[in-house]
Amino acid sequence: MDDLATTGKDWSASQYLKFENERTRPARDLLAQVSLDDPKRVADLGCGPGNSTELLIQRFPNAEVIGVDSSADMLRQARERLGECTFVESDLSTWRPTQRTDLLFGNAVFQWVADHPKVLQRLVHELSPGGVLAVQMPDNTKEPALMLMEKVAASGPWVAAIAQAAPARTDLPRPEDYYDLLRPLCRHVDIWHTHYNHIIENHAGVVEWFKGSGLRPFLAPLDAAMRERFTAKYIDEIIHAYPVRSDGRVMLRFPRLFILAVR
Numbered sequence: 253m254d255d256l257a258t259t260g261k262d263w264s265a266s267q268y269l270k271f272e273n274e275r276t277r278p279a280r281d282l283l284a285q286v287s288l289d290d291p292k293r294v295a296d297l298g299c300g301p302g303n304s305t306e307l308l309i310q311r312f313p314n315a316e317v318i319g320v321d322s323s324a325d326m327l328r329q330a331r332e333r334l335g336e337c338t339f340v341e342s343d344l345s346t347w348r349p350t351q352r353t354d355l356l357f358g359n360a361v362f363q364w365v366a367d368h369p370k371v372l373q374r375l376v377h378e379l380s381p382g383g384v385l386a387v388q389m390p391d392n393t394k395e396p397a398l399m400l401m402e403k404v405a406a407s408g409p410w411v412a413a414i415a416q417a418a419p420a421r422t423d424l425p426r427p428e429d430y431y432d433l434l435r436p437l438c439r440h441v442d443i444w445h446t447h448y449n450h451i452i453e454n455h456a457g458v459v460e461w462f463k464g465s466g467l468r469p470f471l472a473p474l475d476a477a478m479r480e481r482f483t484a485k486y487i488d489e490i491i492h493a494y495p496v497r498s499d500g501r502v503m504l505r506f507p508r509l510f511i512l513a514v515r
C-alpha cells in the first residue's frame with residue numbers, strides 16, 4: 253500500500269516524516285519560549301510520530317511525558333521511537349488529562365481540531381497554576397499552495413466526492429481573538445508569527461510535503477486513479493506559482509502562529 257493510500261482514514265507517519273527536520277523546527281522554536289524549569293507532568297498533544305515528544309523528553313528528562321494522538325499509524329511510529337513513553341489514542345476535542353498538567357504542548361495539531369479555540373480554553377483549566385499551554389498552528393490558508401488546493405478541488409470529476417468528505421482547513425482566528433479568549437484565564441499570553449521559508453528540492457517535493465498534511469482532506473475521499481489526476485493538476489499549478497530559485501530548488505513560504513499562555 254502506498255503512503256497516500258494509508259491516509260484514507262488515518263494519517264501516514266512515513267509521509268509526514270519525509271520532512272521531519274522542517275516540521276520539527278517550529279516545535280523547537282515553541283519549546284524555546286517555555287520557561288518552565290522542572291515540570292512534573294507534560295503532555296504532547298497531537299504527538300504524531302513522536303518527533304515533538306522526543307524534544308520534550310530531552311528538555312525535561314525528569315518529567316512524566318505522555319503523547320496524545322487520534323491516529324493509530326502515528327502512535328505506532330511514536331511507540332517504536334520512544335518505547336519508554338506513554339502514548340494515548342484519543343481525540344483532543346474531548347481528551348482530558350487524568351491529573352493537572354504543567355505543560356500542554358501542541359505543535360501543528362489544533363488547526364485540525366473542530367472548534368479549537370473552545371478546546372484551548374478548556375485545556376487551560378487542566379493546567380496546574382503557573383502551567384503553560386504552548387501551541388503552534390500553520391497560518392497558511394492564504395498561501396498559494398493552500399489556495400491552489402481549493403482551486404483544483406473546485407473543478408474536475410472529484411468535486412462531489414471532496415464536497416461530501418471532511419471539510420478542509422478554515423482560516424485561523426486573529427491573534428487578537430486568541431488573546432481575548434485566553435487572557436481572562438491566564439496571567440500571561442504571548443502570541444507571535446514566524447514565516448519560515450523552507451527550501452524544497454523541487455515542485456514534486458512541495459506536493460509530497462502537503463500529501464503529509466494539507467492535501468489529506470482533498471485526496472482521502474478519492475480512489476487511486478483520481479488521486480493521481482488531482483495531484484497532476486495540482487503540481488501544474490504549483491509549478492506556475494512557485495518559480496525555481498537560482499539553485500533549481502523551490503522556496504515554500506510557511507507562516508505559522510504561536511501561542512504561549514501561562515495559567
Ligand SMILES: C[S@@+](CC[C@H](N)C(=O)[O-])C[C@H]1O[C@@H](n2cnc3c(N)ncnc32)[C@H](O)[C@@H]1O
Nearest residue numbers: 298299300304321322323343344359360361364
Ligand atoms: C501535523 S501532525 C503534528 C505532529 C507533531 N506534533 C509535530 O510536531 O510534528 C498533526 C497530528 O495531529 C493529529 N491529530 C489531528 N487531529 C487530531 C485530533 N482531533 N485529536 C488528536 N490528534 C489529532 C494527527 O493524527 C497528527 O498526528
